[in-house]
Amino acid sequence: MTELFLKGHRACAGCGSVLALRYVLEALGKDVIVVNATGCMEIISSQYPESNWGVPYVHCLFENTASVATGVSRALKHLDKEGTVVVIGGDGASYDIGFGAVSGAMERNEDILYVCYDNEAYANTGLQRSGATPFGSATTTTPSEMGGKGEWKKNLTFIAAAHAVPYAAAASVAFLPDLQAKLKKAKQKKGFRLVNVHAPCTVGWKINPVKAVEVARKAVECGLWNLFEIDDGKFKLSRPVGEAPVAEYLKMQGRFKHLTPKQVETIEEHARSVKPELEKLEKANVNFQRFL
Amino acid sequence: MTEKIMEGSIAVAHAVARCSPDVVAAFPITPSTHIPQELSRIQPEYGFEFVPVEAEFSAISAVFGASAAGGRAFTATSSQGLLLMHEVLFAASGTRLPMVMVVANRAISAPLSIWNDWQDSISQRDAGWIQLYCKNSQETVDATIQAFKITEEARIPVMVCFDGFYLTHEISPIDVPEKKEIDAYAPKGKRDSLDVGDPKSFGCYATPAYYQDMKKEQDDALFASAGIIEKHAGKFAEKFGRPQFAFIEEYKNDKDAAIISMGSLAEEAELVADEGLAGVVRVKCFRPFPRDALKKALQGKKRVVILEKDVSFGLGGALATEVKSLLFEAGLAPEVTSIICGLGGKDVSVKNIKEALQEKGSAWM
Numbered sequence: 011m012t013e014l015f016l017k018g019h020r021a022c023a024g025c026g027s028v029l030a031l032r033y034v035l036e037a038l039g040k041d042v043i044v045v046n047a048t049g050c051m052e053i054i055s056s057q058y059p060e061s062n063w064g065v066p067y068v069h070c071l072f073e074n075t076a077s078v079a080t081g082v083s084r085a086l087k088h089l090d091k092e093g094t095v096v097v098i099g100g101d102g103a104s105y106d107i108g109f110g111a112v113s114g115a116m117e118r119n120e121d122i123l124y125v126c127y128d129n130e131a132y133a134n135t136g137l138q139r140s141g142a143t144p145f146g147s148a149t150t151t152t153p154s155e156m157g158g159k160g161e162w163k164k165n166l167t168f169i170a171a172a173h174a175v176p177y178a179a180a181a182s183v184a185f186l187p188d189l190q191a192k193l194k195k196a197k198q199k200k201g202f203r204l205v206n207v208h209a210p211c212t213v214g215w216k217i218n219p220v221k222a223v224e225v226a227r228k229a230v231e232c233g234l235w236n237l238f239e240i241d242d243g244k245f246k247l248s249r250p251v252g253e254a255p256v257a258e259y260l261k262m263q264g265r266f267k268h269l270t271p272k273q274v275e276t277i278e279e280h281a282r283s284v285k286p287e288l289e290k291l292e293k294a295n296v297n298f299q300r301f302l
Numbered sequence: 303m304t305e306k307i308m309e310g311s312i313a314v315a316h317a318v319a320r321c322s323p324d325v326v327a328a329f330p331i332t333p334s335t336h337i338p339q340e341l342s343r344i345q346p347e348y349g350f351e352f353v354p355v356e357a358e359f360s361a362i363s364a365v366f367g368a369s370a371a372g373g374r375a376f377t378a379t380s381s382q383g384l385l386l387m388h389e390v391l392f393a394a395s396g397t398r399l400p401m402v403m404v405v406a407n408r409a410i411s412a413p414l415s416i417w418n419d420w421q422d423s424i425s426q427r428d429a430g431w432i433q434l435y436c437k438n439s440q441e442t443v444d445a446t447i448q449a450f451k452i453t454e455e456a457r458i459p460v461m462v463c464f465d466g467f468y469l470t471h472e473i474s475p476i477d478v479p480e481k482k483e484i485d486a487y488a489p490k491g492k493r494d495s496l497d498v499g500d501p502k503s504f505g506c507y508a509t510p511a512y513y514q515d516m517k518k519e520q521d522d523a524l525f526a527s528a529g530i531i532e533k534h535a536g537k538f539a540e541k542f543g544r545p546q547f548a549f550i551e552e553y554k555n556d557k558d559a560a561i562i563s564m565g566s567l568a569e570e571a572e573l574v575a576d577e578g579l580a581g582v583v584r585v586k587c588f589r590p591f592p593r594d595a596l597k598k599a600l601q602g603k604k605r606v607v608i609l610e611k612d613v614s615f616g617l618g619g620a621l622a623t624e625v626k627s628l629l630f631e632a633g634l635a636p637e638v639t640s641i642i643c644g645l646g647g648k649d650v651s652v653k654n655i656k657e658a659l660q661e662k663g664s665a666w667m
Contacts, residue, residue, distance in 0.1 A: 043496045045367065046505075058512050061503035066496040068370045069505035070363060070393050077360035081325055081367025081375065082496060084351035088324040089373060093498040111363065114356030 011036045014064040020054040024219025026209035026226060027051055027127040030183040031098065034125055034207070037190035038197055040065060042123075043086070043093040045079040047103035048072035050134045050211075051127065066093070073108040075099050076115040079122045087121070094197055097124040101142035102132045104206075105166050109141075116173035119201040125193075126166060126204065129211035137214040142166070144234065145280070146273050147265045149214070154268035162280070170204040171240040174299040177203040179239035179248075183210070184227035188237055188248050195241070208235040216264020228259040233281040236288060243299030247292050251285040303543060305475040310439030310464065311336035313476040314378075314404055317443040319348045320481040321450045321488060324373030327353040327364035331383040332416045333466035334406035338378060358383035362390040362403070369399040370504050372495030374450060376401070380466055381408035384422045388429070391459070395430030396520060397505050400453035400493075401460075403431075404446060407565070407611075408466040409646040417647020418466040419611035420565065424588075424620045430520055432460040432527055433589040435564040437551070439469050440476050441586075444538060444546060447479065451488045451534045456527040465566045467647070479542055487541050528590050547584070549592035552599050555581030559605040559659065562625055564588065567609055567643075567650060574655045580607065585621065596628055603636040607658055611644040618642070618664055640664045 014035035021028040027050060035042070043066045046052045052069050055062040070078045075097050083095040104112055104126040115122060131149050132138040138151040145162045152159040170178035176199045181189040189207060196203040208229060210222040217225050229235040230252055237248035256278045260266040269277075315337045318326070326345075328338035338354070345352045351368075355361045361377045368375035379387065384405055394401060405423045409415040423433060432452060436442040442464040449460040464470065479487075494502060508516055528549070535548035553572050559580035561571045568584035575582045583599045585592065600606060606629070608622040617623060622640035629635065641658045643666065644650040654667055661667070 040501075041498045043371070043498065053507050056503055056506045058506040058508045058516075061506070063503050064501060066498060066501045067503040067505075068367070068496055069507075070366050070370075070397070071389060074359060074363035074366075074390060077355060077363035078367035078370070080353060080355070080360070081327065081364035081369070081373075082371045083367075084325045084327075084353055084364070085368035085371035085373030085375070086496075088349075088351045089371070091371065091497065093496070110357060111360050114360055117356070118353070 014040060016062045016064050018060065019062045020057065021050065022213050022219070024212040024222045026183045026211065026222040027129055028054070029222065030127050030189070030207045030209045033186050033190060034193060035065065037193040038094065038096060041093055042096045043082060045075055045082055045095060045097050047075035047097070047099035047108060049100040049103055051098055051100065053134060072103055074111055075103055075108055076111040076122065076124065080115050080120045083121045095122050097122055099124070099126055100133070101126060101128045101130060101140050105141040105164060113173065116170055116175050116202045119175065121200055123196050123203045123205070126206045127209045128206055129209050129214065130163065131211065131214045133211045133214050146269050146277060148268060157273070158268060167204065167206045167240070171298040172301060174243065174302050175202040175204065176200065177239070177241055179204065180206050180235070180237055182208040182226050182230050182235060182237060184223045184230060185237060192239060214265065217262060221262065225259070225262050228254070228262060232256045232259045233284055234259060236284065238288065240298055243297040245291050245296060245298065247288060251288055253285065256281050303477045305477045307473060308476050309336065309471060309473050310442060310469045311406070311471065312340050313439055313443050313478050314446055315340035316344070316478045317446050318376050319344050319350070320478065320484045321447060322374065322481070322485065322490070323350045323376045325351045325353065325364065325368035325375045326377065327355050327361045328377050328379070329355050329358045329361050329383060331358065331380045333408055333470045334378045334380040334383070334404070336470065337404060337406070358386045359390065362387040362394070365401050366390060366394050366399060369401045370496050372493065372497070374490060376403070378404040378406065380406040381410055381422045384426060385410065388426065391426055391429035391431060394459050398457040398520070399459065400457055402446065402449040402453055403459065403461050404442070405461055405463045406466045406470045407463050415646035418468055419645045419647070420463070421612045421645070423461060423463045424612040426461070427589055427620065430458070430524060431589065432456070432458055432524070432531065434460065434462050434587055435585065436462065436464045436469070437566055437569040437584060439464065439472060439474055442469065443476060443478055444544060447484055447488060448534045448538050452527065452530055454491055456523060456530045458524055458527050463565070468566045483541070487538065524590050531587060547586050549587045549595040550599060551584040551586060553582040553584065555583055555599060557581045558603065559607065560600060560603050561607050561609060561655070562621065563609040564621065567611065570650065570652065571609065571655050573652050579656065579659060591624055593628055596625070597632040600629065600634055600636070603634070606636045607639045607641065609641045609643060609655065609658060613642050642666045
């Protein structure tokens with residue numbers, strides 16, 4: 011593969027987000043400009059005087075990346091310069107602290123391809139709870155002593171669709187051809203595009219560093235992370251919703267080690283209830299762009 | 303030169319448009335609103351990208367991005383909007399990106415007030431921006447045009463401040479130079495930017511081995527920007543035939559006593575100087591702080607009265623604090639009076655300024 015994210019980065023062994031990033035850049039090619047939010051992918055790649063970025067790169071802050079990208083995109087347009095503006099931001103930057111800016115950029119339909127690497131916690135600051143942390147997961151602010159997180163994760167991809175953006179997709183680092191096909195499709199479109207990539211954090215999820223892809227695959231196989239796209243408002247599953255028992259996924263990870271049988275049952279019921287809803291949505295041929 | 307009767311904000315908006323920005327991003331906040339409103343109205347005529355963002359935090363962030371992409375970028379704000387931008391101000395100056403912001407000075411909540419004082423921009427004095435405080439709308443127009451040249455040469459963001467309502471909404475005869483004249487004075491240059499043909503990384507992470515050295519370079523550049531500010535004030539004066547004050551303005555400063563102030567308040571103090579009661583030394587450039595010019599202007603003074611519309615809580619007026627430090631450094635020891643006044647739009651009359659000359663030590667009025 012042509013590496014545009016260069017060797018020598020400082021990420022943890024087996025990092026799912028770095029793996030995603032390498033394939034994201036490979037799919038998108040050289041004619042991109044990356045706007046990166048503060049977070050894991052930023053600190054591991056941009057330590058002065060080195061940089062791992064083989065494409066133009068700018069980092070500003072944690073919570074304003076969609077707005078910085080807005081400015082880059084508008085300036086390129088006015089200056090007649092080339093390049094697809096690509097945001098790389100984690101779930102902290104995208105689901106939570108920077109969400110206002112993300113929503114604003116979506117509503118204005120800024121010409122930005124936003125890639126969220128969702129590792130389901132504020133990994134860079136020491137694995138605290140985020141809006142993307144799943145129910146039951148232990149984090150350093152929802153410790154096992156309190157039973158893990160008590161709320162479900164929010165669905166950023168559907169939130170994007172509710173803004174009637176041209177393209178919103180959920181992908182996984184365990185399904186690279188699907189991830190790359192979505193990115194290539196998104197790159198061909200104009201306006202705000204989101205590709206939301208599930209990417210295990212080996213440290214935070216407390217998994218063996220060689221198992222990141224296996225764990226990510228299991229999340230899809232048991233229906234806890236579903237692959238789909240909402241293309242010009244039309245919802246389409248990228249593969250059938252998985253039906254494997256969630257216990258197979260949960261037991262692979264230390265962050266779920268404390269779960270009671272009751273909690274596991276709750277998660278199982280949740281996963282099983284998602285499948286028919288997503289299938290109904292696909293079958294109904296609902297147009298998300300008509301909800302404005 | 304053609305003077306037209308117009309509102310201060312409208313004049314500033316036209317000056318900005320004629321500076322050929324690539325991107326203007328803004329979020330409305332009183333009393334700065336007329337600037338982006340007018341810019342959006344005349345956008346079709348000039349063709350710049352106008353981004354009506356969802357918050358001031360995004361306005362300055364979009365300006366950051368536009369500048370990193372090589373564009374000329376502008377925003378305007380006031381008060382809470384400027385405070386919301388606070389974090390980005392440091393990122394912008396630390397990344398050494400050129401940009402211009404006009405601040406329509408307004409008080410800070412709580413209690414809520416839409417009226418004028420300088421607390422908003424004075425609270426940003428350590429953010430690493432050049433800060434210019436203007437005495438009237440004409441000077442604001444002129445400073446805004448110069449600001450694009452200054453920021454692009456110094457690679458330091460520039461904040462042009464003028465008093466909310468007193469100036470933003472004041473209607474007076476103003477000359478806004480034509481676009482072709484500004485094009486000749488302030489042509490766009492080339493600089494490193496985000497470019498797919500030449501990939502570079504901006505906005506790095508620095509370990510302790512590098513961080514302080516970078517901050518020292520930034521501070522050195524801010525001091526050195528004085529030369530750039532002076533140069534462009536001179537060039538502007540030459541081209542447009544209006545005298546410009548780069549750092550300070552001295553008005554009838556031949557008395558034993560001097561009033562030191564900024565903005566439209568300093569212009570008002572000129573009326574007291576006209577009665578022969580004291581001279582006026584107006585600080586136009588607050589950052590970099592004009593130490594040399596002020597030392598010279600305050601030589602031999604027996605008395606110095608500082609009037610300002612801001613407070614560093616638990617200490618005193620920010621301008622007075624700077625002036626006292628400067629006097630100590632220069633070995634000067636006039637009697638110093640520090641007056642905090644005009645907060646949240648409280649009226650400061652000529653009578654008040656005369657009364658201030660009778661005060662001792664520190665006082666609020």
